[in-house]
């Protein structure tokens with residue numbers, strides 16, 4: 001099997017716990033599926049730098065700090081990916097749809113469909129956000 005492709009994925013978390021999801025634009029595999037914003041790490045780039053670059057390119061947001069949270073591998077028909085999820089509570093700017101994608105702030109995540117590799121993350125994330133109340 002081909003070596004996994006590293007992907008940097010960012011979960012922006014507001015003070016009220018809401019997180020930002022984006023819908024994959026037309027022309028990409030799984031167009032119309034919801035995901036946390038991010039993209040492939042380029043050669044010679046750190047994961048955090050890739051995360052910051054993708055947020056500027058896709059949403060016009062400057063991520064000021066982010067903490068590595070978890071890493072998930074998934075084999076799709078089109079790619080074997082290694083997803084590096086980061087949580088950021090500190091950024092500058094309002095999300096803009098720079099690639100024509102829809103996006104949405106969500107409490108309990110209710111948008112669907114979600115990218116298959118991202119589905120288990122939602123439950124783990126709820127433990128981070130609402131731990132005591134579950």
Ligand SMILES: Nc1nc2c([nH]c(=O)n2[C@@H]2O[C@H](COP(=O)(O)OP(=O)(O)OP(=O)(O)O)[C@@H](O)[C@H]2O)c(=O)[nH]1
Pocket residue numbers: 007008009028030034035036037038039040041074076079081083115116117118
């Ligand atoms: N950003 C993001 N990607 C995810 C998530 N879950 C998940 O399986 N992926 C997978 O990770 C890969 C991300 O690649 P991408 O195509 O979005 O990256 P990119 O923007 O650099 O693509 P490009 O090749 O068009 O420049 C895709 O295979 C996608 O299916 C997620 O929650 N967020």
